[in-house]
Amino acid sequence: MTVPALQQPVLERARGSVSLGVARRGERHVVAELAQSGCGRLLFPAIAAGRPLEAVVVNTSGGLTGGDRFDAALSLAPGARALATTQACEKIYRSDGSDALVETRLSLAEGASLAWLPQETILFDRARLRRRLTVEMTEDARLLAMEAVLLGRKASGESLTQGLFRDSWRVRRAGKLVFAEETAFDGDLAARLSAAATLKGAAAYATVLLVVPDAASHLQAARDVLTKEAAEGGISTFERLCVARVIAEDGAALRRVLIPLLGALGGELPRVWHT
Template identity: 30%
Template sequence: MTSMQATTPGGWQAELKLQFEQRMGRSLLARRAHRGPLVVQKPLYPEGDAVCHAIIVHPPGGVVGGDQLSLQVQLASSAHALLTTPGAGKWYKSGGRLASQSLQFEVADGAVLEWLPQENILFDGAEVAWNSRMQLSATAVYAGWDILCFGRQASGEHWQRGVLGQRLTLQREERLLWQERSQLEPDALCMQSVAGLRGCPVVGNFVVAAGAVPAALIDTCREIVPDAGAWHGVSVVQNVLAVRYLGHSASQARRYFEALRQVLRPWYAARAALAPRVWNT
């Protein structure tokens, strides 16, 4: 493992690179390197050797204007890694400087990558750009979710100033499977429109790319619903299963996604859906 601290006048430059391999039935964190305040905790094996759980930690506890976070993950053939975070990501008021996060995941044949972070919270005044790019080999599996809160719901804060740019690209064998782009501001029409976010302060997306999705599984997913007061939807495009949540509670969104994972993981990973221990701390 290598480490080097780096800052710029505009904020922290933080980069974490992880490589997972499968050796004799055990998924290992074979290589890791970090620059700046973005690290990984000791790998855990609550499911046995086949699945490596790793917790991605941003020690400052929050992201401010000018900070740039980069997470690069590679999985070699047949490896299985589950990545999560120890708590909510906090994106503070930016002061006119953009904060950014870049995710770059490469998953080889037969490998399974689960990216299941806890929610991100946009504080009032946050100006944020997120770019996620997933490159999958022919038989690779990716399952990932994101839950976003516009403002601090617990303290009654609303996201009234700022900007959010998001881009998600999912490719298999260089073929584009899924791409989403959005540019949001608090007063944008789509924030309140019934064709947009309906004024909901919490938005969630759960995407699974694991080949053809059985029709019975789609039906089962559609039978699972979040608590009252939320909107949801399940769709499949080019063998990518996408689930949407719109509502008022990050914990509700997580419970909904966890319920879906209970039925989806036996399909995409051939094992029961064990929750990471850090979610219970």
């Protein structure tokens, strides 16, 4: 008798999306449009009048693995101000071979101001993640964006030896591409990430981007922070924007630099960063 071959089980995949529109009503910045589905949720801590709307993105699945997808879209109307973050670090778990996908789209109208400051993304060994950030903004809009990545949890003895991480940034101001970046880690990562040309063995790193008309005026204060904190990194300015890179031995050391650095660049910290 022929025994039929066992079929591979079809695993459920997480799907989440959030979409937020922010408008200005006098001195208040309010939710004008809201949509959320799957494992995506948005929370709005109470704020005082005149302060930016604070939005907290939540992934109720607790993390992502191969085949999962999470999308976030934030749109700010003229004059609106918002601060957006995530409830916790986003965890990217070991994959069966397929990729997790994360896409963030930001749109800023005339005079709008947005701080996109998610908490760190943690890549576990053999994780596979493709992430994309796209921004469309007007000439006088203001954006502070940050993405921080932890390569495993050093305190738990974890490291990233195999996997894939592809990170794409595209920022257009008044239709002109002013910032484009591609980061790619793939395959056998241990030796590559320890090289001097990459992360020098650091287990955490961050990119901070400031796009404002007066970006150059923030440059010296940001450099002073890096010097004071003895941080491994640097910052430069061009096209009326500032780009900072920081690497650190672990997530705690990275945050010790990021908190004053974001302040020097004019950013307000989300309250969930302190809880």
